[in-house]
Amino acid sequence: MRVRTVEGEGVDRVNAISDGVFAIVLTLLVLQFEVPDVPAADLWPALRAMRPLVVSYLLTFSVVGLYWVVHHNLFDRVVRHDRVLLYLNLLFLLTVSFLPFPTELVGVYGTRLAWTLYAVNFAVIGLLMTCIWAYAARRAFLAAEVGERTARLVTLRSLISPAVFLVSIAVSLVNLDAAYLTPLLIVPLQALWVRRYGRPSRP
Amino acid sequence: MRVRTVEGEGVDRVNAISDGVFAIVLTLLVLQFEVPDVPAADLWPALRAMRPLVVSYLLTFSVVGLYWVVHHNLFDRVVRHDRVLLYLNLLFLLTVSFLPFPTELVGVYGTRLAWTLYAVNFAVIGLLMTCIWAYAARRAFLAAEVGERTARLVTLRSLISPAVFLVSIAVSLVNLDAAYLTPLLIVPLQALWVRRYGRPSRP
Amino acid sequence: MRVRTVEGEGVDRVNAISDGVFAIVLTLLVLQFEVPDVPAADLWPALRAMRPLVVSYLLTFSVVGLYWVVHHNLFDRVVRHDRVLLYLNLLFLLTVSFLPFPTELVGVYGTRLAWTLYAVNFAVIGLLMTCIWAYAARRAFLAAEVGERTARLVTLRSLISPAVFLVSIAVSLVNLDAAYLTPLLIVPLQALWVRRYGRPSRP
Amino acid sequence: MRVRTVEGEGVDRVNAISDGVFAIVLTLLVLQFEVPDVPAADLWPALRAMRPLVVSYLLTFSVVGLYWVVHHNLFDRVVRHDRVLLYLNLLFLLTVSFLPFPTELVGVYGTRLAWTLYAVNFAVIGLLMTCIWAYAARRAFLAAEVGERTARLVTLRSLISPAVFLVSIAVSLVNLDAAYLTPLLIVPLQALWVRRYGRPSRP
Numbered sequence: 001m002r003v004r005t006v007e008g009e010g011v012d013r014v015n016a017i018s019d020g021v022f023a024i025v026l027t028l029l030v031l032q033f034e035v036p037d038v039p040a041a042d043l044w045p046a047l048r049a050m051r052p053l054v055v056s057y058l059l060t061f062s063v064v065g066l067y068w069v070v071h072h073n074l075f076d077r078v079v080r081h082d083r084v085l086l087y088l089n090l091l092f093l094l095t096v097s098f099l100p101f102p103t104e105l106v107g108v109y110g111t112r113l114a115w116t117l118y119a120v121n122f123a124v125i126g127l128l129m130t131c132i133w134a135y136a137a138r139r140a141f142l143a144a145e146v147g148e149r150t151a152r153l154v155t156l157r158s159l160i161s162p163a164v165f166l167v168s169i170a171v172s173l174v175n176l177d178a179a180y181l182t183p184l185l186i187v188p189l190q191a192l193w194v195r196r197y198g199r200p201s202r203p
Numbered sequence: 204m205r206v207r208t209v210e211g212e213g214v215d216r217v218n219a220i221s222d223g224v225f226a227i228v229l230t231l232l233v234l235q236f237e238v239p240d241v242p243a244a245d246l247w248p249a250l251r252a253m254r255p256l257v258v259s260y261l262l263t264f265s266v267v268g269l270y271w272v273v274h275h276n277l278f279d280r281v282v283r284h285d286r287v288l289l290y291l292n293l294l295f296l297l298t299v300s301f302l303p304f305p306t307e308l309v310g311v312y313g314t315r316l317a318w319t320l321y322a323v324n325f326a327v328i329g330l331l332m333t334c335i336w337a338y339a340a341r342r343a344f345l346a347a348e349v350g351e352r353t354a355r356l357v358t359l360r361s362l363i364s365p366a367v368f369l370v371s372i373a374v375s376l377v378n379l380d381a382a383y384l385t386p387l388l389i390v391p392l393q394a395l396w397v398r399r400y401g402r403p404s405r406p
Numbered sequence: 407m408r409v410r411t412v413e414g415e416g417v418d419r420v421n422a423i424s425d426g427v428f429a430i431v432l433t434l435l436v437l438q439f440e441v442p443d444v445p446a447a448d449l450w451p452a453l454r455a456m457r458p459l460v461v462s463y464l465l466t467f468s469v470v471g472l473y474w475v476v477h478h479n480l481f482d483r484v485v486r487h488d489r490v491l492l493y494l495n496l497l498f499l500l501t502v503s504f505l506p507f508p509t510e511l512v513g514v515y516g517t518r519l520a521w522t523l524y525a526v527n528f529a530v531i532g533l534l535m536t537c538i539w540a541y542a543a544r545r546a547f548l549a550a551e552v553g554e555r556t557a558r559l560v561t562l563r564s565l566i567s568p569a570v571f572l573v574s575i576a577v578s579l580v581n582l583d584a585a586y587l588t589p590l591l592i593v594p595l596q597a598l599w600v601r602r603y604g605r606p607s608r609p
Numbered sequence: 610m611r612v613r614t615v616e617g618e619g620v621d622r623v624n625a626i627s628d629g630v631f632a633i634v635l636t637l638l639v640l641q642f643e644v645p646d647v648p649a650a651d652l653w654p655a656l657r658a659m660r661p662l663v664v665s666y667l668l669t670f671s672v673v674g675l676y677w678v679v680h681h682n683l684f685d686r687v688v689r690h691d692r693v694l695l696y697l698n699l700l701f702l703l704t705v706s707f708l709p710f711p712t713e714l715v716g717v718y719g720t721r722l723a724w725t726l727y728a729v730n731f732a733v734i735g736l737l738m739t740c741i742w743a744y745a746a747r748r749a750f751l752a753a754e755v756g757e758r759t760a761r762l763v764t765l766r767s768l769i770s771p772a773v774f775l776v777s778i779a780v781s782l783v784n785l786d787a788a789y790l791t792p793l794l795i796v797p798l799q800a801l802w803v804r805r806y807g808r809p810s811r812p
Contacts, residue, residue: 013624016628017631020628020632021636022220022223023220023226024633024636024637025636026300027231027300028639030300030301033304040314043308043317058297065293068220068293069289086678086681087678097635097638097639100640218422219422222419222422222426223426225423227430229503230431233434233503233505238510246511246517264500268496268500272489272496275419421622425625426629429629429630433706436708437637441713449718449720450722474626475692478622482617
């Protein structure tokens with residue numbers, strides 16, 4: 001008689017630990033704002049000088065939030081798991097939990113090097129998400145309602161975000177300010193995908 | 204064939220990530236208390252000097268707790284979600300997770316500027332909560348038991364807290380100490396609303 | 407027509423936010439251990455000098471863990487809630503989330519004052535737990551299987567821990583080292599209670 | 610009439626607090642990376658100098674992730690609990706939540722002493738996991754599908770990781786760099802166990 005390995009029904013605890021890591025990363029980001037140590041009269045200029053930190057904070061929060069929505073969306077349709085899926089998800093969480101460091105690097109230094117590390121981090125997160133989805137589809141861990149074509153289309157969509165971040169690295173070689181704005185491309189590209197392939201869930 | 208977008212049943216993971224962010228914010232607040240570095244004999248005066256921090260700590264914990272109760276109360280009646288609701292909730296969590304920073308500003312500086320940032324932060328949180336509720340009502344994501352009039356009355360109640368915080372900014376222009384006490388108005392105003400419109404749930 | 411107020415079935419989200427706060431407090435405690443900044447050869451003595459921190463860390467972790475077990479135990483039998491119960495629980499969480507500060511005070515200063523703050527904090531936590539239980543019993547929010555006598559006996563047990571901490575303050579006036587050991591009394595007193603009033607759940 | 614003590618059905622809140630602690634430990638690890646305070650031109654060398662921290666970060670994240678998978682796997686089959694199981698799990702969480710400290714010690718000092726503390730911490734975590742499983746098996750808290758032989762085989766597997774860490778301490782006496790690599794042995798040893806005793810869950 002052999003011992004059943006970790007493969008099993010449901011992804012409740014996968015969701016629990018992922019929501020935990022997402023919640024903590026979203027909340028830890030604020031810790032990079034240190035209360036300035038200046039006379040009360042100089043507080044406003046000191047706060048204004050924090051603008052680069054605010055930009056990287058808002059950008060990171062938005063993209064992490066976006067990835068949470070995607071994670072929520074994908075695992076909503078995953079009904080079984082095995083050991084490999086657990087490890088892929090942990091690898092995904094490793095890259096998510098690392099984000100506060102490059103975020104602060106961008107906020108403090110704002111150089112091309114900082115941006116590259118930041119964009120690579122986000123691109124890897126997105127690619128791991130794609131891997132998770134593709135693996136779950138290949139192992140037939142998806143809900144029955146998800147057809148093969150749907151699975152492929154969702155894979156396609158999950159490549160939008162890492163592609164945009166890799167493009168932003170190329171952009172940063174030409175113009176660093178433009179690189180900061182590149183991630184905004186995710187919004188129209190996602191909307192385009194939804195308009196072309198999405199359908200309202202209640203027809 | 205088109206792909207179902209993120210609209211779906213239930214708000215389990217919305218609650219999970221929100222509870223996570225609330226729990227972390229409530230707990231991170233204590234980190235602003237740094238153990239003083241004084242001779243043991245001077246510990247008591249050093250602790251007494253922390254009183255402004257204690258006040259802003261207690262105030263923030265109370266209001267965040269209040270918002271958690273409201274979030275709990277609202278999402279108890281939300282039975283469906285779509286992508287927009289997820290993003291509205293993330294925007295709400297963004298403003299909640301930012302709170303430790305203005306809280307510490309108020310505790311350390313205690314100026315009118317610090318209070319304004321703090322009150323604006325809380326007002327925005329409250330207004331986003333109102334948006335979430337109004338959006339869920341308009342898209343018919345609420346439980347069937349919630350009638351149209353109820354939805355409007357709850358919208359009204361959720362405006363109490365942001366209104367009080369905006370008033371407190373005006374108050375701070377006249378008297379900063381009075382501004383600190385203004386949020387206490389939320390308690391009688393909420394009670395008034397409950398007495399006028401609330402009914403016991405078990406008749 | 408009047409609006410149903412927050413009273414409702416279940417305590418899922420009460421448990422969720424409480425488990426979140428407990429988990430974070432248990433984990434934040436380790437942050438008080440700062441990696442010493444000494445030559446590698448002096449690392450061992452530097453670590454040995456951290457012994458008071460280790461003692462207060464272990465003590466706090468144990469008592470917080472004990473309170474989590476009690477919270478788990480109590481809310482296992484609470485089947486309904488109202489607004490007051492939510493606020494009592496938030497007040498309870500406020501005192502739990504404050505713990506890392508007096509814990510570090512005891513570890514760093516180790517004076518009678520530090521111990522008093524620490525013991526008062528734990529006593530208040532315990533008394534709030536008693537309030538929550540007594541309130542839930544009075545409002546008939548408990549599972550039907552819990553009789554009136556059981557409710558009274560559980561109230562009695564929940565007073566053990568705050569009583570011991572208040573005694574430890576008196577002890578600290580005589581001998582501070584003895585005060586550190588006083589909380590160990592919780593173990594035999596709880597065991598005594600269980601031997602006298604507890605019954606095995608599977609007869 | 611006697612009062613039912615904490616023994617009961619299910620391990621939902623045990624999982625909740627454990628997932629919380631795991632999520633926080635996994636995310637706190639990144640806090641040891643401090644943004645360097647150097648001129649922008651020296652950022653790259655400053656980041657390269659962080660390599661030992663990266664190594665200990667990746668190693669700790671991997672092993673904590675591994676223990677989460679094991680915890681997930683074990684508690685998936687635990688269907689009842691008593692007070693002792695709750696305390697054993699809390700003791701387990703104590704040792705997990707302590708990890709960021711020895712991890713940073715290894716990253717900053719990288720001496721044999723630091724490695725020994727680190728390896729002992731991981732070995733104790735693993736042994737406590739074994740205790741939890743053995744206790745649950747002895748008290749018949751496991752799902753009916755888990756036979757006696759399976760329970761013994763899983764106990765055997767859960768000893769692999771602590772054994773490897775204890776061996777790594779011996780290795781560190783001879784060669785510290787080799788000790789860093791020793792935990793990699795867990796991967797082939799686990800795979801060996803799975804090949805010998807595991808069976809696919811869907812035959």
